[in-house]
């Protein structure tokens with residue numbers, strides 16, 4: 157089983173420490189969501205993982221081999237990002253041929269379907285693409301190259317709602333036809349919440365969360381009822397956020413509940429990944445702690 161490992165990676169730009177001793181293991185055939193607030197270091201991490209920039213410390217290994225200048229291993233990974241690697245005057249058709257030369261075995265029939273569905277003219281020049289179509293074209297490349305690890309940095313940047321839906325459904329189809337690992341860095345948490353199997357949250361240079369989504373959601377509890385009862389019930393629990401509606405209060409707890417009795421007046425349910433992310437990365441009342 158292939159594993160892409162990030163071992164003790166640190167990176168600073170000048171005096172700004174962006175990544176501090178990051179350790180991660182990406183397993184085969186999973187879909188990871190890489191989340192973090194603006195400037196958290198997501199792109200920096202993805203660039204380090206694909207040898208586009210170098211860490212100050214630590215290394216990245218694929219199947220126990222360092223990926224640094226290792227063409228065989230790097231050929232098993234593809235990073236789609238905002239950065240344009242192609243010259244503006246090159247036609248899309250030419251870029252597809254060049255990509256095939258580099259990676260081999262490009263999935264032309266899938267590409268043809270995507271090109272048709274998204275309505276792209278591959279005889280046009282790369283530099284003429286709109287922001288959305290620039291992303292769409294790079295996504296088509298990313299979905300059709302024969303790699304084990306597909307890293308998507310803000311994949312739906314500039315895509316309209318219809319195209320985002322189409323992309324997500326093609327991603328799921330492609331994953332089920334040809335399982336491989338996807339690492340998706342995005343701010344559109346609600347849109348990927350049902351697609352990703354695992355969630356990683358990067359915050360202030362460190363990994364705040366790295367777990368299967370199912371396990372994470374099982375630890376989210378919204379406790380709603382009369383403020384006094386809610387306060388009493390959640391005393392000592394890891395309350396990461398709250399809402400108040402008149403005399404009714406909702407306390408949001410992250411972590412396991414103990415067997416304390418639930419008052420009849422209080423209702424328990426789970427809350428979603430986006431809410432969890434907002435609370436965790438907002439540093440609610442300074443009392444937050446993550447549970448890895």
Ligand SMILES: Nc1ncnc2c1ncn2[C@@H]1O[C@H](COP(=O)(O)OP(=O)(O)OP(=O)(O)O)[C@@H](O)[C@H]1O
Nearest residue numbers: 169170172174192193194195196197198199200201
């Ligand atoms: N080449 C560079 N030189 C100096 N600073 C950089 C460089 N690249 C990134 N940074 C800084 O590192 C920090 C992390 O940037 P990065 O792009 O990795 O974050 P991100 O999580 O992808 O952010 P966003 O969600 O806003 O795209 C930012 O403060 C950014 O300004």
